[in-house]
Amino acid sequence: MIGRTMDVVAGIDALRPELGRVFFAVGVFDGLHRGHLYLLEHLLRASAAHGARAGVITFDAHPDEILVGSAPPLLVDPAERLARLETAGVAVTVVQTFDEALRNTTYGDFVRRIADRVELAGFLMTPDAAFGHRRAGTPSALADLGLEMGFQVDVVPVLGGDAGPIRSSEIRAAIAAGEIDRAADLLGRDVALVGRASEGTDAKATALRFDLPVAMPPDGAYRVLVEVAGEDYPLRRRLIIDGGQARLEPAVGDHPTDRLRVRLPNSRGPATIRKS
DSSP, X not given: OXXXXXXXXXXXXXXXXXXXXXXXXXXXXXXXXXHHHHHHHHXXXXXXXXXXXXXXXXXXXXXXXXXXXXXXXXXXXXXHHHHHHHHTTOSEEEEEOOOHHHHTOOHHHHHHHHHTTSEEEEEEXXXXXXXXXXXXXXXXXXXXXXHHHTOEEEEOOOOEETTEEOOHXXXXXXXXXXXXXXXXXXXXXXXXXXXXXXXXXXXXXXXXXXXXXXXXXXXXXXXXXXXXXXXXXXXXXXXXXXXXXXXXXXXXXXXXXXXXXXXXXXXXXXXXXXXX
């Protein structure tokens, strides 16, 4: 049933007419950084202008895992990515599996699979964006197809920072270099890692495991805030990173969930901390 909350669809083949008229942006949206939020603001405006709902097509894993054989470390947990998309005002998010079949799908076939299942209002793209086999689905190619199929393509410039366009790769590089404040400025929020408490965690420390590789700062000790479901305030801890392994000291304790969001506060921003 279509409601006021964001509709999450498991792949473009699961789109259905009841979702209404949709105007899409396609991308990984890893990090939901300032550049992405800027794009989503334009998506909401364009969707309204075209009498459509704002939609995002993203992926269950980074396409580089298929394209180049390895995926970069994530900047945001997949569940948090969905929550942030909803908060940004996205009405429909399609989480598409990126596999060899999709890699070899032409942009025309990809678009037609969408248009066969939902009323397609169009796409929002940046000048350098492209999708489909060999990235042939450029803004100009999509615009030509739109003339044939009856949808629009809006193009907006990429949001630039002091050193040029804001990219997820730039943020990952800043985190890897220990430039936490710079990474936070580009993200528009504190850097965070989402992990789970490993089995065998003792009273002195909580070892963290990650379902997917995450962007981590260099080896060392960091003051962090640990957000736990059911707690009103984050807990103050030390995050120890050693050889790619991470642990929290002292241990987080017995909580109803093992999903822990570990936030590295921007030194220029305020933080509400509870000692425990």
